[in-house]
Amino acid sequence: MKVTITVNGTPYTRDVEPRTLLAYFLREHCGLTGTHVGCDTSSCGCCVAVLDGQTAVKTCTMFAVQADGHEILTVEGLAAGGALHPIQQAFSDQHGLHCGYCTPGMMLTTVALLKHTPAPTEAQIREGLAGNLCRCTGYNNIVKAVQQAADVLRQPAAATK
Ligand code: FES
Ligand code: FES
Incomplete structure (x- = not known):
């Protein structure tokens, strides 16, 4: 399935399997490995990103297709202009x-x-x-x-x- 997810302000359009988890979309399809995977079972919170500027989501528990058309903030998007957030x-x-x-x-x-x-x-x-x-x-x-x-x-x- 083709999805477009805006990550840290940049749109990423990729073909993914429907089962692709958002965590692996970020890490493997976008190359943004700051989103960690600790448990893969929604327990540890290592994989949290922010959806649409409002909601913390465990990306190991959300499919990439569920984020199609949405905005995601990861740790790579926190620092601006070389200054720490x-x-x-x-x-x-x-x-x-x-x-x-x-x-x-x-x-x-x-x-x-x-x-x-x-x-x-x-x-x-x-x-x-x-x-x-x-x-x-x-x-x-x-x-x-x-x-x-x-x-x-x-x-x-x-x-x-
Ligand atoms: S990897 Fe542990 S909650 Fe997602
Ligand atoms: S698990 Fe090492 S700093 Fe939190």
């Missing part, structure tokens, strides 16, 4: 990653979380990230990173990010 900067500043395997999914989930809840409480952050597993950090620094990103993104100068 405030969420990326916050994960760096707060030591919110160790091996980094879960990090793209954590950050894309954070994009959607802060879109809907710009000033989350710690409990809301922990609930929002409940579908993302990290085997390295113990989560506290990830929560601090999301808090820092929320603070930065609420500043008027960050309104366009």
Whole structure:
């Protein structure tokens, strides 16, 4: 089936099998390997991307054909003009990653979380990230990173990010 999915602002038109998962569309058809696959069973959250600027989706649980005509944001689309996105900067500043395997999914989930809840409480952050597993950090620094990103993104100068 022919699909056109706009990924990080660039339309990708590809022929895919109907069973092709969005995660593998991104990795193998678009060459965007920042979307990781940890479990392939909707458990770990490594594969999260943002659909239509609003919704965190586990791309191992969505078919590419379901994203036909839609927009996807992956980790490759976060940094603009060579500068880290405030969420990326916050994960760096707060030591919110160790091996980094879960990090793209954590950050894309954070994009959607802060879109809907710009000033989350710690409990809301922990609930929002409940579908993302990290085997390295113990989560506290990830929560601090999301808090820092929320603070930065609420500043008027960050309104366009
Ligand atoms: S790879 Fe998608 S949730 Fe684990
Ligand atoms: S930083 Fe290693 S799994 Fe999260």
